[in-house]
Amino acid sequence: MIRIALLGFGSVGRGIARAILAKNLEITVTGLADSRSGIIDAGGIDLAAALARKGNGGPCGSPGVSPADVVAKAEYDVLVEVTPTNVETAEPALGHIRGALRRHKHVVTSNKGPIALAYPELRDQAAANGVLLKYEATVCGAIPLIHAIREGLAGNTISRLYGVFNGTCNYILTRMAEDSLTYEQALAEARELGYAEADPTYDVEGIDAAIKLVILANTVLDMQTALDDVERTGITLLTPDALRLAEDQDCTIRLIGEIVPEAGVLRVSPRIVAKAHPLVVEGTLNAVTVETDLAGDLTFIGKGAGSTETASAVIGDLLYIHDRYVQGS
């Protein structure tokens, strides 16, 4: 059994709760908070009831309990931080994570802010306190890319890593190519289907993809980079004509994030890619190719977002910690 405190009860938080209810994962939630309320219950929170309250538009718990209370007072083994990403300050997630590490608690997060902005500090604090900090869900949702690079490809040198890191842009470009839609038409469609936010800047300007590159560079590629180091061009100026000109040569255009560690290159930009290339995936899928010296080239394809899919990555991290650290507790 592993006890978790869950901060954030939106798409990802509820996905985690539903998976815990649906499967026997040996995970008990002893603390829970959204933006307005919280619950602390050492005996295990009734998740079905909390989901129902949330489903009716209510808060998940009582207004008197804050996320900070949950971090500081609940009895848990792992803090699961799934509140919204802030790429400027990383707050409130950064404060939550620091608080949990201070209490010698493991941390699992899907929140890109703290990992992109403060990884070295958090890693050192976790190591000093003998706990783990895991963040698989921050990059490419369900694809276990960080685990694959850290564990499966340990001992390899990565010469280049590149791919499709943003499902929203991939959807828009897929639709522009398929039906000659303009960028504006494809974006409107993506919004209607819930693939794009009301303010899509973060996705379409390549900021989201750039943050994921920074996370990979700083955590598994031994680089020290910041968002400003990423050369970045979004997809907003692409025309149906440009896609057709690519199409004429059996190619298409995709927003590609690329890291060349040795050259210190990090860039996000639309690129011409042969349609037969394994990175040319449809719809909201993500795909990443890793070029290594021993293993050769590997391409990972999967869902980069979604409630259940992102929950999968969080649960993978939780069970990893469970197997190594909390067994028998």
Added chain:
Amino acid sequence: MKLEMKDQPGQLVAALQPISAVGGNIIAVIHQRETSTTAETLDVQIVLELPEGRLENLLELLREQGVSVVRIGEERLLYECTLIVIGHLMHTDLSDTVDRIDRTGSAEVTELSLAMPAINSPSSARIIIRSTTRAEMKKAIRILRDVAGQKNLLIIEPLEDA
């Protein structure tokens, strides 16, 4: 560039060594025994890339090795790269953009397909650049990026290098 020679015993080895000595890069060695030729010789074609101005030097070294070169075929523009450019291409003097690459002398725009857009909206063009060496291609793309910065154009580069 292509070198053709008769393969008498040992000639191939003798030919390959000077190529690397002058900083050349062997791209392919094509061995072809032709039925018409006499028994002990065969044609060898070597496709290689040479830094500018090293050809004389190479031929001299080959002569010293006793390699007889039958024919030299020069194919200058070995590397090809397709890019797409989006922006107000006409208003920003498309032919000047192309000129700036052609002026390098070692890379040139060999193909340009322009899609005519609605009035006042940005146009899109596909351009193919050919160059003598990989380094020259990199340089040409750098020039294009600079021009794009000045003229507010969006350059879409290929995923893979030339």
